Amino acid sequence: MTTTAHAHQLETVEAPGHMLTKPAAKVLAVLRVATGFVFLWAFLDKTFGFGFSTPSAKAWINGGSPTKGFLASVEVGPFQSFFHNIAGAGWANWLFMLGMLGVGLALILGIGLRVAAGAGTAIMAMMWLAEWPLASGSSNPIVDYHVVYALAAIVFALTYAGQTWGLGKIWAKLPIVQKNRWLI
Numbered sequence: 499m500t501t502t503a504h505a506h507q508l509e510t511v512e513a514p515g516h517m518l519t520k521p522a523a524k525v526l527a528v529l530r531v532a533t534g535f536v537f538l539w540a541f542l543d544k545t546f547g548f549g550f551s552t553p554s555a556k557a558w559i560n561g562g563s564p565t566k567g568f569l570a571s572v573e574v575g576p577f578q579s580f581f582h583n584i585a586g587a588g589w590a591n592w593l594f595m596l597g598m599l600g601v602g603l604a605l606i607l608g609i610g611l612r613v614a615a616g617a618g619t620a621i622m623a624m625m626w627l628a629e630w631p632l633a634s635g636s637s638n639p640i641v642d643y644h645v646v647y648a649l650a651a652i653v654f655a656l657t658y659a660g661q662t663w664g665l666g667k668i669w670a671k672l673p674i675v676q677k678n679r680w681l682i
Contacts, residue, residue, distance in 0.1 A: 523659070526654065533650050534605025538598070545558045545595070563585075569585035577628065600617060601617050605618075605651065608660025610669070623644070625644050
């Protein structure tokens, strides 16, 4: 059986340099949207205070700080004083919230996955450092949900996961994206 015939038999979805089976592409699309919603929900709850992790009184639109409670409560780790110093800073609030919104929307829509992977990984790395699972009594001191979300975002970018049930194909054809491939 030739490679082409074998690929056709597997019902593939092709992207430049990559090949996925259609079921794998669909599962990645579902995982991409679900992961995007994790980021988007954090943005929405902190903005409007739905009462899940952020009460209404501490919502960003009501004058609350999206970073103060979490960063001010950092109890362990070599970066404790750094996180305490930036807790509640306006620039930290804006960077965090724009990052959560941007990564969430990019993953849900399937666009800009390379940028989303970089930003999402940076956000998750900073949150991992703030929680410092190595000394905080975490059930797994190395690989926690921050690491898993970061790796998932990277996989989405590397597999062109935005092309299935997303706007990735349309996005990739935009002139600005064609000129700046890092925007894919």
